[in-house]
Amino acid sequence: MDFEQVTMTADDRVRPDGGIDALDPPPTDIMDEETLEPKALAQNAPKLEIVMQLLNQPALTRVYVYVCYWGPVSPPEIMDALELSKSTAYEYVDRLVDFGLVDRDESTRPQQLTAEPLIIVEQYAPIVITPTVLHALALQEVDDDIDYFLDRYGTGKLIAALRGAGLHFAGKTTQRMVATDIDVRETEAMMIIYALQPALAVGREHDPFFEYLFPDVADQMELPDLDGADGAPAKSEPHE
Amino acid sequence: MGHANPLSAEKDVLVDANIFFAIGHPTNPQYARFRSAVRNAGVVVKLPQRVIGELGGSDTERVRTAIDEGWAEIIDVPAPTDGDAVAASDIAMRTIAAETDQPEHEVEKTDAILAGLVVQYVRDRSTRGVIVLTDDQPAREGIKNAVTAQGYTDAISVYGLADIIGDDPGDSMRLI
Numbered sequence: 001m002d003f004e005q006v007t008m009t010a011d012d013r014v015r016p017d018g019g020i021d022a023l024d025p026p027p028t029d030i031m032d033e034e035t036l037e038p039k040a041l042a043q044n045a046p047k048l049e050i051v052m053q054l055l056n057q058p059a060l061t062r063v064y065v066y067v068c069y070w071g072p073v074s075p076p077e078i079m080d081a082l083e084l085s086k087s088t089a090y091e092y093v094d095r096l097v098d099f100g101l102v103d104r105d106e107s108t109r110p111q112q113l114t115a116e117p118l119i120i121v122e123q124y125a126p127i128v129i130t131p132t133v134l135h136a137l138a139l140q141e142v143d144d145d146i147d148y149f150l151d152r153y154g155t156g157k158l159i160a161a162l163r164g165a166g167l168h169f170a171g172k173t174t175q176r177m178v179a180t181d182i183d184v185r186e187t188e189a190m191m192i193i194y195a196l197q198p199a200l201a202v203g204r205e206h207d208p209f210f211e212y213l214f215p216d217v218a219d220q221m222e223l224p225d226l227d228g229a230d231g232a233p234a235k236s237e238p239h240e
Numbered sequence: 241m242g243h244a245n246p247l248s249a250e251k252d253v254l255v256d257a258n259i260f261f262a263i264g265h266p267t268n269p270q271y272a273r274f275r276s277a278v279r280n281a282g283v284v285v286k287l288p289q290r291v292i293g294e295l296g297g298s299d300t301e302r303v304r305t306a307i308d309e310g311w312a313e314i315i316d317v318p319a320p321t322d323g324d325a326v327a328a329s330d331i332a333m334r335t336i337a338a339e340t341d342q343p344e345h346e347v348e349k350t351d352a353i354l355a356g357l358v359v360q361y362v363r364d365r366s367t368r369g370v371i372v373l374t375d376d377q378p379a380r381e382g383i384k385n386a387v388t389a390q391g392y393t394d395a396i397s398v399y400g401l402a403d404i405i406g407d408d409p410g411d412s413m414r415l416i
Contacts, residue, residue, distance in 0.1 A: 066416055082416070135416065142414060171377030173340050175258050176348035186350075187300060190261035198415045222377075222402075224410035 026124040050099045051120060054134055055155060062138035063092040064115055067102050068131050069206040071114035078113075119209045128159070128212055132203030136162050136196055145195040149188065157182055158192075163213065165193040166200055170217035201226055246399055247281035252367050254358055255285045255312070256374035257292060257303070262401045266305045269412035273405040278311045285373070286315045288357055291350065320356030322363055324390050329356030331389050332382030339378035351379045355386040362395050372398045 034040065054061045066082060067073055073081075079089045093113060096102035105112040120129040136158060140147040150158055164178035173181075179189035201223040203210050211218045247253060263271040278285055285306075292303065292314055306312035320326050332355035337344040358372050374380055380398050387396045402408070 062416060069416075138416065142416070168376070171339065173342075174336065174348060174351045174376040174378050175261075176351050176376075177340065177342070177346070180348060187257075187261075190258050194261050194264060198413050201410065201413070202415050224408040224413055226410045226415070 030124075046100075050101060051118070051129060053099065054101075054118075055129075055137065058138045058140050060092050060095060061134050062141050063089070064096055064101055065131055065135045065138050067093075067096070067113045068115040068117050069135075069202060072105070072112035074110040074112060076110060117208050119212065121212060130203075130209040130212055131207045132199055132210055132213055133159055133162065135203060135207075136199040139195070139199060143195050145191045149184075149192045149195070152188075153184065157184070161189070161192045162196050162199065164189070165196040166214045166217060166221060168193050169197070169200060169222055170214075170220040171222070172217055172220075197223060245277050245281055246397070246403055247277060247283050247371060249282035251283075251369040251371050252361070252365075253278075253283050253285045253371045253373065254354075254361065255287055256354060256372070256376070256379070257287065258375045259373050259401055260300070260302045260306070262375040263302070263405075266302055270405065270408065271302065274401070275306070275309070275311060277404050284310070285312045287312060288317045288354075289314050290317060290319065290357065291354070317357050317361055318364075320353065320360045322360050324363065325356040325360035328359040328383075328386035328390050329353050331355065331386040332379070335382035335385045336378045339381050351376065352382060354379060355383040358383065358396055359386070359390060359392060362392060367395075369394070370396050372396065373401065373404065374398070375401045 054064060062082060063078060063084075066078060070081075075086075075089050075093055078084065078093070079086055082089070084092070093102060093104070096115070097104050101118070102113050102115045105114070117131045118129070118134070120127065122128075136146070137150070137155065140150050146158070149161065160182045161178070161184075164173065164182060167173040168175055168178060175190045175193055176186050178193065179186040182189070184192075200221060203213075204218065204221065204223065205226055214221075259274070263274045265271065287303070303312070307314070320329055329352045333344055333347050333352035336342075336347045336351055340347070354372065354374065358370055361367070362370055372383055374383070377400070380400055383396075383398045387393055387398070
């Protein structure tokens with residue numbers, strides 16, 4: 001018998017609010033015959049697979065978040081804003097269209113792309129995935145600090161750090177308290193809090209589900225103002 | 241650009257390490273803005289050894305760069321032992337606990353100790369005044385309360401990063 005499988009480590013129990021807690025098992029009646037209908041399960045499966053793909057492919061996720069936040073946009077706009085080659089941009093767009101995450105309107109030239117925001121909330125895990133969370137993950141493509149943090153601590157802790165960062169910018173916690181709450185070094189907490197600032201600043205304006213992550217402090221955060229260019233993301237710094 | 245830089249060569253400037261994380265990497269425009277605000281004021285900002293030590297050393301690139309460029313230095317400030325200084329840390333701790341809705345024992349010592357360090361610094365060195373910079377709102381409130389309660393409002397003032405370099409317009413931030 002393999003006891004390892006049922007052993008939960010503290011890391012498994014890091015909650016998005018930064019706390020560490022034993023999980024209550026969900027009540028058995030949350031699953032009923034209706035939700036367990038093979039037909040219903042079959043419909044849910046593709047969505048799960050898509051989310052897995054997004055979580056595992058930050059470069060693809062970055063394109064999804066861009067289209068979701070700033071759509072309708074055209075493939076050339078994506079290439080410019082995200083500094084992708086033409087072939088890469090079209091490859092990602094095609095895959096996102098295949099997943100059903102991005103809608104392609106080909107009645108205009110160039111084609112226009114839009115994407116519905118995605119939300120997954122599982123209170124018993126607890127898991128919350130919104131465009132803000134996906135954005136935070138996607139930032140590893142362009143931010144060394146986030147790349148380092150994910151490499152060292154993984155996705156769950158990044159989401160915990162995102163929540164901690166939001167509380168920090170709302171003045172509800174200190175950076176050192178976030179470090180203790182999510183069990184990382186103080187320098188790492190300080191570093192990741194500022195690295196996550198773009199996800200919070202953009203999410204607050206563009207993520208319709210932002211309040212799922214920050215029901216308490218969504219409108220209290222002191223974050224940089226984005227009203228520079230009308231809805232268009234600031235261009236990244238020029239390559240050296 | 242519209243905002244008055246409160247830094248002045250007349251006063252010592254003690255900086256919490258989080259300021260160095262808020263301004264980002266040395267290539268970041270925010271970092272450059274902070275550096276010129278400090279240089280224009282003719283100041284060398286002081287990083288308490290204790291703060292730097294607890295954060296894992298001075299070899300973080302952004303701290304190292306500032307020291308090498310000569311506008312930051314590490315200073316050895318003794319742990320608060322003076323009655324006023326110890327009381328200041330206690331007041332800061334209570335304030336931070338209240339601001340963050342946490343019990344006092346959950347407050348990080350380093351957050352609260354900054355208030356005591358500053359009071360001790362003023363007493364030991366009898367300087368013309370000290371400016372404290374920290375980017376943590378609850379910690380800032382804690383120091384302010386402690387300073388007021390202990391009667392040091394003339395000698396010690398507390399600011400955040402935005403007070404020094406203005407509000408970040410977001411133009412320097414890579415969004416995605």
